[in-house]
Amino acid sequence: MKSILNKDSNKVLVQGLGRDGSFQTQKCIDYGTQVVAGVHPTKAGESFNEIPIFGSVEDAVKQTSPDIGLIFVPAPFASDAIIEQVDAGIETVVCITEGIPVNDMLKVNNYIQGKKVRLIGPNCPGFLIPSKKLKVGIIPGSIVSEGKVGVVSRSGTLTYEAIVQLTMLGIGQSACVGIGGDPLHGTSFVDVLQMFEEDQNTEAIVMIGEIGGTREQAAAKMIKESISKPVVASIVGQTAPEGRRMGHAGAVITGKSALASEKIKSLKSAGVYIADSPTEIGLRLKELI
Amino acid sequence: MQLHEYQAKEILNSSKVPIPDGKVAKSGIEAKEIASSFGGNCVVKAQVHAGGRGKAGGIKLANNPDEALQHADNMIGSTLKTFQSGDTEFPINEVYIEEASSILKEYYLAVTMDFDFKCPVIIFSSEGGMNIEEVAEKYPDKIIKIHVDPLVGPSPYKIRNLVSFFKFDKEVSSQLFKIINQLYEIFISRDCTLIEINPLALVDGNNLVALDAKITIDDDALFRHKDLIELFDESQINNSELNAQKNDLAYIKLNGGEVGCMVNGAGLAMATMDITMKAGALPANFLDVGGSASEERITEAYNIITSDSDVKLILVNLFGGILRCDVAAKGIIGGFKKYNKSVPMVVVLRGTNSEEAKSILKESNMEIYFSDDLPSAAEEINKRLGK
Numbered sequence: 033m034k035s036i037l038n039k040d041s042n043k044v045l046v047q048g049l050g051r052d053g054s055f056q057t058q059k060c061i062d063y064g065t066q067v068v069a070g071v072h073p074t075k076a077g078e079s080f081n082e083i084p085i086f087g088s089v090e091d092a093v094k095q096t097s098p099d100i101g102l103i104f105v106p107a108p109f110a111s112d113a114i115i116e117q118v119d120a121g122i123e124t125v126v127c128i129t130e131g132i133p134v135n136d137m138l139k140v141n142n143y144i145q146g147k148k149v150r151l152i153g154p155n156c157p158g159f160l161i162p163s164k165k166l167k168v169g170i171i172p173g174s175i176v177s178e179g180k181v182g183v184v185s186r187s188g189t190l191t192y193e194a195i196v197q198l199t200m201l202g203i204g205q206s207a208c209v210g211i212g213g214d215p216l217h218g219t220s221f222v223d224v225l226q227m228f229e230e231d232q233n234t235e236a237i238v239m240i241g242e243i244g245g246t247r248e249q250a251a252a253k254m255i256k257e258s259i260s261k262p263v264v265a266s267i268v269g270q271t272a273p274e275g276r277r278m279g280h281a282g283a284v285i286t287g288k289s290a291l292a293s294e295k296i297k298s299l300k301s302a303g304v305y306i307a308d309s310p311t312e313i314g315l316r317l318k319e320l321i
Numbered sequence: 322m323q324l325h326e327y328q329a330k331e332i333l334n335s336s337k338v339p340i341p342d343g344k345v346a347k348s349g350i351e352a353k354e355i356a357s358s359f360g361g362n363c364v365v366k367a368q369v370h371a372g373g374r375g376k377a378g379g380i381k382l383a384n385n386p387d388e389a390l391q392h393a394d395n396m397i398g399s400t401l402k403t404f405q406s407g408d409t410e411f412p413i414n415e416v417y418i419e420e421a422s423s424i425l426k427e428y429y430l431a432v433t434m435d436f437d438f439k440c441p442v443i444i445f446s447s448e449g450g451m452n453i454e455e456v457a458e459k460y461p462d463k464i465i466k467i468h469v470d471p472l473v474g475p476s477p478y479k480i481r482n483l484v485s486f487f488k489f490d491k492e493v494s495s496q497l498f499k500i501i502n503q504l505y506e507i508f509i510s511r512d513c514t515l516i517e518i519n520p521l522a523l524v525d526g527n528n529l530v531a532l533d534a535k536i537t538i539d540d541d542a543l544f545r546h547k548d549l550i551e552l553f554d555e556s557q558i559n560n561s562e563l564n565a566q567k568n569d570l571a572y573i574k575l576n577g578g579e580v581g582c583m584v585n586g587a588g589l590a591m592a593t594m595d596i597t598m599k600a601g602a603l604p605a606n607f608l609d610v611g612g613s614a615s616e617e618r619i620t621e622a623y624n625i626i627t628s629d630s631d632v633k634l635i636l637v638n639l640f641g642g643i644l645r646c647d648v649a650a651k652g653i654i655g656g657f658k659k660y661n662k663s664v665p666m667v668v669v670l671r672g673t674n675s676e677e678a679k680s681i682l683k684e685s686n687m688e689i690y691f692s693d694d695l696p697s698a699a700e701e702i703n704k705r706l707g708k
Contacts, residue, residue: 052613052643108544130612133542135436135512138471141439157642170612172642172672187588188612189640193695196671200694213587215436242588245436249592268591271575271598272607273407278608279587281541282436287454309599310592311695 034183035227036100036124036159037207037234042166045122047071047089047113048129049080053104056128056170062166063173068096088143089113089120102158103127110154111136114150118149125218126168137216141311144218151218152287155280157188163233171208173249179204181227181317184221185240186213186247186280190268190310194238197314203321204235208246213280214242219250221251229259234321236262238313239304241295243269243284248295264317265299267292273307306313322538325368327417329534332511336503339496339530343419355418356386359598362421366391369411370557372452379413382421384385384430389418405452408576412556416462418488427520429453432508435468441508443467443475443501448486450519456559475505484594496529511549512542521671561625568621571609574629581626581635581664583619583653585610585644591636593695600699602706605632613643620659623698627662634705635666636698641673650678654685667692667701 034040046057046068058081061067070080070091076087076177086092089101091253101117103110103126110129117125132154151158158169162178175192177199185191191210198205209224211217221239228234237259241248248267270292272278274285288294297307307316324332330340342359345368346352356363367379374380379401383389393416400410427449435442446464448456457464465486467479480501483496504516507693515537545548555563565572571587580597586588587609594604606629610622626635639649650670657663665688670678677697682689690705 035708037429057645107541119406121545131541133545134514134539135509135513135542138440142471170642175672185588187586187591188590189584192640192642192672193589193592195560196694215434216439232437240588242591266592268595271594271604272591274606274644276573277492277571277606278573283587283591309596311596311699 035141037109037161037227037231041099041163042066043068043098044095044100044168045069045071045089045092045096046102046104047117048106049075049085050104050106054080056104056193058072059170059173060167063167065167068091068098088116089116089122093122095119098122099200100124100126100168103129105129106266107131107133111140114140114151118144118147119301123149123151125151126156126157126158127151128156128169130155132214134216141216143293152209153217155214156212156217157191157206159209161207162205169210171180171210175199176208177204180206180233180235181238182206182231182236183208183236183238184224184228185210186242186282190240193310194240194313197311198238198317201314201318203317204315206231213282215282221247222254225251225254225259229261234261235316237264238317239263239265240310240313241265241267242278242280242283243267243272243278243285243292244290246289249298252298252302252304255299255304262305262320264305264307264313264320266310266313267295267299268310322511322540322543322549322553323370323557324536324552325370325415325536325554326366326534327368327415329536330337330531332536333531333534336507338500338503340534341420341422341529341530341532343417345415346393347415348397349390349394350417352418353386353390356383358388359418359420363389364416364419364421365389365396366419367396367401367413368417369401369413371401371406373405377401377403378403379403382563389656394419394708396644409559416554422522422530423525424522425525428523429456429519429520430504431515431517431519432504432513433515438468438587440471441469441505443469443505446469449522453519475501477494486502492527492667493523493529500529505621512539512546513537556645564621565608565625565676567647568618570618570622570625571607571611573607573626575604575606578603579631579633579706580628581605581629581632583608583610583626583635583637583639585612585614585639589638589640593636593661596695597636597702600702602702605629610644610649614649614652616648616652616655619649620655623653623656624660624662627656627660627664627698633665634702635664637666637668637670638695638698639669640669640671641675644674645674646670647674647676647681650681654681654687663687665705666690667698667705669695669698
């Protein structure tokens with residue numbers, strides 16, 4: 033299975049064309065993304081700006097053979113949408129939806145085990161590859177620029193912050209990937225770091241983590257063992273109190289390893305350059321290249 | 322969402338997990354009546370959303386109904402602060418009167434989600450009655466974890482291994498077997514993120530009973546549990562946080578801070594708090610207005626922040642994506658006019674319609690200092706607070 037960064041065909045199907053879904057889909061199209069189909073259970077036969085809408089993912093796949101599925105479906109129904117896309121054979125599924133019950137994601141995670149699918153999210157901004165004019169999700173197209181730095185983050189708006197800093201310093205991006213703020217998610221830091229390592233267009237990596245869980249520690253271990261490209265990281269939530277959920281369901285300090293300081297420590301020991309403040313991500317990277 | 326002990330025990334009882342006899346009282350008189358019906362000793366337990374009640378004086382033994390009345394009278398109407406509740410004082414509006422048990426041994430049993438393993442986990446320890454973090458530190462070999470495949474459920478052989486590890490007799494083993502399966506069933510069917518029985522006590526007669534119970538429900542799953550939503554006790558969270566919750570705002574009050582933060586996105590909100598600290602000031606709150614906040618929601622966010630008397634300065638950091646900055650600007654002015662409260666603001670606006678937003682704010686009479694980016698906002702904070 034080719035990495036999302038170097039697929040030859042990038043036709044996108046969008047499921048969930050409500051108010052926000054429609055607005056964001058239009059932004060993807062404006063950026064240059066090839067959106068081939070929409071899916072809505074009660075709007076089959078209609079169209080969205082000349083893009084045909086189908087009643088099911090299966091029908092849409094038969095008619096338009098999309099490579100990527102993008103989900104804006106409301107939380108109570110989103111896990112079913114993920115499973116529907118997986119069953120229809122879509123290999124890359126990006127779920128933007130926030131607030132999916134943990135139990136639902138538990139089922140999804142079990143269901144996709146061993147299946148040929150890459151799930152990104154949920155509760156994420158999706159991904160954007162400037163050189164391919166490919167925007168799958170909600171990262172604003174206006175702030176990115178084409179270049180050689182791969183950006184990966186758990187947070188949406190904080191990803192934008194990092195991208196803006198890079199762009200302002202004249203540093204373009206090879207790809208920007210948001211993996212999402214939920215504790216149960218598909219693609220992890222480790223997966224994206226591996227993609228960046230293998231990607232010829234990526235020369236350096238920016239990684240933005242936050243408190244909660246142990247995803248950053250897993251990334252640190254992997255960076256130490258198998259990443260040759262320079263990595264700059266920032267971990268937010270240093271001022272967060274213990275035991276409180278900081279917006280993201282996954283951002284809660286539940287033990288020592290969930291602390292920002294612990295994550296920074298393990299990343300440092302893996303040779304990662306730490307931006308002490310999220311305002312210094314761009315500057316730290318500039319020092320390296 | 323957290324439940325009170327008595328609410329959690331009602332759920333346990335309905336699933337046939339053994340609990341001691343008990344009833345809620347809203348007054349001393351009620352407490353006395355309940356205690357009389359038990360006939361002997363009883364325990365009076367403050368119903369608050371905080372652990373560590375015993376050490377804080379929230380659990381008292383009563384030797385007769387009059388003592389129960391006395392304890393209940395002392396507790397109801399007062400507040401409780403425990404080592405787990407930080408600086409928060411939880412109001413006590415109800416007490417739970419429970420039959421006293423003669424305890425032979427205390428255990429610990431919990432079901433929660435292990436996000437590293439991406440599955441539920443059952444945690445059992447022979448050292449009950451103290452907090453599990455302490456047990457993990459002092460007696461790590463006395464904790465057993467059973468990871469559960471959600472498609473399979475708790476495998477009987479794993480529970481058998483647990484039972485033989487702790488050398489339970491046949492009768493207690495069979496009780497524990499049942500209790501573990503009942504708890505797991507509740508955990509899944511009620512969308513819990515935690516069920517904790519501490520202690521699970523072995524009492525006279527060789528019986529296991531849940532002496533305490535803590536249940537937390539996944540907020541994101543409440544839409545399918547209308548019956549559980551009704552159990553929510555608003556009095557247990559502070560007014561600002563309650564107001565925020567009603568307006569779909571993620572808000573957490575931080576003690577000792579002076580800079581109110583209004584941000585969109587959880588990650589950026591945490592980053593903004595960190596930057597405030599780096600600038601030599603302390604954030605007064607975490608506030609994520611969300612990806613697609615309306616004008617009204619921003620107005621309420623402004624009200625919540627300015628209602629906090631600790632706030633000397635507000636840092637607004639909005640990155641328009643789905644959120645439109647001009648809508649947010651109107652919301653801020655709306656809050657200023659509606660609630661008539663003015664606090665100086667350092668404002669960073671970027672992304673969708675940020676220029677329109679700046680003109681809107683400039684035309685208002687509010688004291689606003691604009692910054693183009695976060696580093697300069699940090700300098701501005703520093704300057705305004707005279708640090």
